[in-house]
Amino acid sequence: MTPDTSGFADQPLSADQLREALAAALGIDASGLALLSGREAAAGLDRLRALQERVAVLEERASTDELTGVMRRGAGLAALEREVDRARRSGDPLVIAFVDVDGLKRVNDELGHAAGDQLLIDVASVLRSRLRSYDLVMRWGGDEFVCALYGAEPDGARRRLEAVATGIVEVTGGRTVSWGMVTLEASDNAASLIGRADEALYRRRRTTADQDTSGAP
Secondary structure, eight states, X not given: OOOOOGGGTTSOOOHHHHHHHHHHHHTSOXXXXXXXXXXXXXXXXXXXXXXXXXXXXXXXXXXXXXTTOSBOHHHHHHHHHHHHHHHHHHOOOEEEEEEEETTHHHHHHXXXXXXXXXXXXXXXXXXXXXXXXXXXXXXXXXXXXEEEEETOOHHHHHHHHHHHHHHHHHHHTSOOEEEEXXXXXXXXXXXXXXXXXXXXXXXXXXHHHHHHHHTOO
């Protein structure tokens, strides 16, 4: 809990007010701090604020994938559960996309892991730039990303994902991704949504492969 001294912004705080603010932040009765001087209470508040800021930084680092800058899997799943709950309450649509970087292992084997890492960084960058600023993007696995587009209709989401795929080709000099998308259904939770999006990706990939085979000379 952040210490709240907003009601005293225009005047110095008395020792009693400082003790009350510190007690409120700590969740204890102010009488337990009766022996603290005003200076000691003020120092306690400053240290508590610094600790809370440090914790916030650590939480952000823990939830962010170090390489790509998008959310880690655990934090992303928790965020996706919240998006599912929000969509159920509001009745707004929710689209989930599963994105797989094509040929990452080959890039690692032929060009080295630094090149593979750069490819992942580029894919994440395009995902963040071509999707909306408030769309959820998480790294699901080594070469897999999951995106949640709250309030997006399927046609609009599909256009955005096609723009992502085009942008990745442009930024990476021809590298591609495969993707599949699904919309939230009544029986879904976060895990089932991601599973269905993964299945949609593989159906899309098989369809593309079949078309390439049928068109071969």
